[in-house]
Amino acid sequence: MTHLVTENCIQCKYTDCVQVCPVDCFYEGPNFLAINPDECIDCGVCIPECPVNAIVEEGDLPEDEHKYWFDINQRLSQKWPNITKRKDPMPDVELWATVKNKRNSLREE
Numbered sequence: 001m002t003h004l005v006t007e008n009c010i011q012c013k014y015t016d017c018v019q020v021c022p023v024d025c026f027y028e029g030p031n032f033l034a035i036n037p038d039e040c041i042d043c044g045v046c047i048p049e050c051p052v053n054a055i056v057e058e059g060d061l062p063e064d065e066h067k068y069w070f071d072i073n074q075r076l077s078q079k080w081p082n083i084t085k086r087k088d089p090m091p092d093v094e095l096w097a098t099v100k101n102k103r104n105s106l107r108e109e
C-alpha cells in the first residue's frame with residue numbers, strides 16, 4: 001500500500017508534506033509533487049500537513065482514480081528529483097487552491 005499525491009496539489013505545491021515524511025519519498029516536478037509508491041511506508045503523517053488535502057491513502061480512491069494517480073506518482077517520482085525541505089508555494093496559490101478540475105495542467109517538464 002502507498003499514499004498518493006492527487007489533483008489538488010497541481011499548481012499549489014505547498015510542500016508542507018515533505019518535511020514530515022520519515023523516508024523522504026517525495027519528488028518535485030514543475031507544478032506537482034509525486035510520492036514513490038515503492039518507498040512510501042504508509043505512515044499517513046503527511047495527510048494532515050497538506051492545506052488542500054491533496055494526499056490520500058490509495059485504498060480510499062475509486063478504482064479508476066486509483067489507477068490514474070498511482071501511475072502518475074510512480075512514473076513521475078522516478079523521473080523527478082527528491083525534495084525534503086519545505087519551500088514557498090507557487091505564485092497564485094490561493095487562486096489555484098480553489099480550482100477543481102486541473103489535472104490537465106499538470107506539467108511533467
Ligand code: SF4
Pocket residue numbers: 003020021022023024025026035039040041042043044045046047
Ligand atoms: Fe511519507 Fe508516510 Fe506520507 Fe508515505 S504516508 S509519503 S511514508 S509521510
Ligand code: F3S
Pocket residue numbers: 005008009010012013014015016017018033049050051052053054055
Ligand atoms: Fe502538494 Fe499538499 Fe504537499 S499541495 S506539495 S501535497 S502539502
